Amino acid sequence: MTIARLFKRSVNTTLTKSRMAVYLWLFNVIFGLLIAAPFCFMIRNEASRSLMGDRLIRGIDFNFLGDLITKYSDSGALLSGGIIMPIFLFILLSLFFNGGIIGRLFAETEKPNLKDFLSDGARYYFRFFRVFIISLFVYGLVFGLLFRMIGSIFEAWTKNAVSEWPLIWAANLKFIILLLLFSIIRMFFDYVRIRLVAEDSKKTIRATFLTFGFVFKRFFKTWALYITAAAVTLSFGVIYLLGVKIIPNSGILFIVLLLWQQFYVISKMWTKILFFSGEYHLFKQVENSAV
């Protein structure tokens, strides 16, 4: 099957499973609210009885920002802890969601519902957690060693630069390489998860090794599919930014902006499913042809 046909099929599957994007969005909103709540109460205390609160309607107020920074500058560690810890927790939670997404993709004919989504999440959680630990090790290896080596090549290139151009090129090429490396690792571990679900296996290390062969035998196909989904994500981002440019940030139309922002978050969730969907179809195609 060509990339285009695979991609078309994955879009169709994602569309039929779009309900999952709403589930993901709901959890994202709830978690976002939980993290933001203490800060929102803090802002409420500072500004709701102050005229400053009215000024915030017009957008960010630098005097207000200055007040907050001055008042809470000594609490920086506490505040950043208040953000970083919940983010870390959400990363663990998203392992659960990945289980739900992949599990429901394998239930091809069924319309997803919340109960099944959650039960799949629970079923695969610990396997995916082990995959997460292995992936951390690989990330460390790639970005700690390989990327540093790549960095030293760029450093040698820019060491005797005579203008800013080589620095710009080097910084951006490095950034692109970082993204590409990241996409490959990320994609690789997606296939590990898909294999674990497909085989209903708990042997994560075995699945990792098997996936190695699977991905790198048909690297360009797997990666092209991944990049195509990434392009969809990017295009949603561009559409979102265009919308933001048009929608006024004041008055009642601010509600429209709020909705637009939440649509954008949903679109991100949708593309998250799209990634898995494409990988699922490719995996299934290869496995079927092997049989």
Place this chain on the structure above:
Amino acid sequence: MEAKRFLSLFVIAWILVSASAAWLRAQEKSPDLTYEIWVDLDDQNKMLSGKEEIIWRNTTQDDVGDMWFHLYFNAFKNKKSTMLQEKPGLSVREGTWGWIDVTTIQLADGTDLSSSMEFMREDKPKHPEDQTVMRILFPEPVKPGEAVHLQLTFLSKIPRTIERSGYYQSSYFIAQWFPKPGVYEEGVGWNCHEYHDHSEFYADFAHFTVHITVPENFVVGSSGKELKVVSDPESKTATHTYQQNKIHDFAWMTAPHYLKIERDFKAVDQVSVEEYEEVARALQLPVEEIKLPNVKMFLLIAPEHEKQIDRHFKALEAALKYYGLWYGPYPYETITMVDPPFRTGSGGMEYPTFFTGGTSILASHDVLSPEGVIIHEFGHGYWYGMVANNEFEEAWLDEGINTYSTGKVAAAAYGPGEIPLGINRIPLNGLFKLPRYYDYHLNRIAGLMVVKMDPITTYSWQFYNSMSYGGNVYMRAATCLETLERLVGNDTMLRILRRFQMRYRFRHPKTQDFIDVVNEITQRDFNWFFEEFFFGTHDFDYSVSSLTSTNKKKHFRGVYDVSGEKEELTKENISELKDREKETQTDDIFVTTVKVRRLGEARVGGDIPVELKVVFEDESEEHRYWKGQGRWKSFTFEKPVKARYAQIDPDTAWLLDSNISNNSCKLKRSCRGVFKFASQLIFFIQNGIHLFTGLI
């Protein structure tokens, strides 16, 4: 009798005229300090070899037996220099150290002084192996009014840039490079500090003639006016001669493949008649006195920044226009602006008639960069260049005033700038709607964070850390001045700065001189303001702590003497009375109580009180004033309507207030603005957590 009287008058007039003429001649007499320097650049070995003639006149009443010199390049000699001791984390590549040796020093009559040379380390804490200050002894003290003529030769190794001065490949930025005397202060001695990490410079005004010899294909930019270029085909070098009077430092740059563009600042094209009239009105000066001169502008720019040539000149023109109009005409014939040579670490620095900006190939048009830095560094020509305070001891006098002035000029020329945003040197401003700000917004944020660290007037190298130095000297001082402007009015502030500039032009004022000018122009006592905010470290925070508006009670429970009898007023009695009153009376009276507090240790002072404004539901306003010396005060109003809100400092004059949000209190909570802010925060967090989950 008449003839006698006429003769007396004539004699007095003659004496006055003669005295005035003598005074005028004294003003035009030969400079008290003259330099003539010949310097050769050895591109191959990164060396400078120089010959220097100094004529110094003793204008004090002291007998001066020695002379102290700055040898700034020795700051880069080894890790034991004061500067590198103060910057221990700085890494210097092998073979790239810099140094300067005075190889010979003698009087013009040939008397050798080199045996008396010694390094001085007077600053505290002590750095016993620093070599950035040298002293020589004269065989005979220089008497008041006498001049001494010195001849020196020196040899310098140019550092690969560590701070401000140095080279990268064949590009050079050469500053603080020649042996330079300190400033002799009558009754005190030589003011000549070591080269510190957190400090800039101090020197006397002089007449400079400098001959710079570089490879003939090198472009040269420098302080002063270029008089001639003489090429030597044999050595393939060119000698550029520059001259400038009334400057206290001299810097230059040279590099091959650099663009040098020349344009004219034509005052007639830049300033309209209406603008002259408006500024003249504000300054209370005749229009003729504020007319601007034409100036020759030079730009030395790297070829890859060629597209930004117009942008650079536009910013420089704005700076020449507004600094000139507001603070006094630019007195020199030339101004040279340098896009700093790549990797010479020389960007954003000022020297008389010469400064460096700094830009990027992909600079965004929405962000005021390089404009901000061009305006700022040009502005130093006024604050440090002409009004030449001691930057070692009172850096705020130029950095603070100039940061304040930069904000004013940038706002007048460009309006608010956009917050910069980019990845890997690629600007992303075009993609987002980013907030716009004026300089004073960011100055306030940075300034408030360092209030408790040090007084603004701390010696530059004695600040707690770099953040305290930068925050206090630049941002907090600028915020103090912005506050002062809001207290005295924009026009008065203009007059203060113009008077300070014109009175102390080509002199070395101190903080007290500035305070005196403020008091003189405002005709008020602002000593307390400087005492509190420049010499102090106290937080300034006044607030409206509570606001209530309740029906005025007419009846109170209890026992009262009525016609000799004890009569109890009960709840029931009161409600009956109220019912009866309702039939006859329609309007309620509301008692509004506002409590204001002083939360910080710093206080308002002089004749400036804390202003309280209370706005009522019928849009009526009440204003009250509080001296603000105590911890709190309560104000009560009786009106037929409730209050809507109470606010102190309603015009936000006190930017120094560390919490402007608590300056107002509404009777009813309203959360629309908070909701908007919170919703954007939530969206930001939603994206953040999604981004992080993308990692797995």
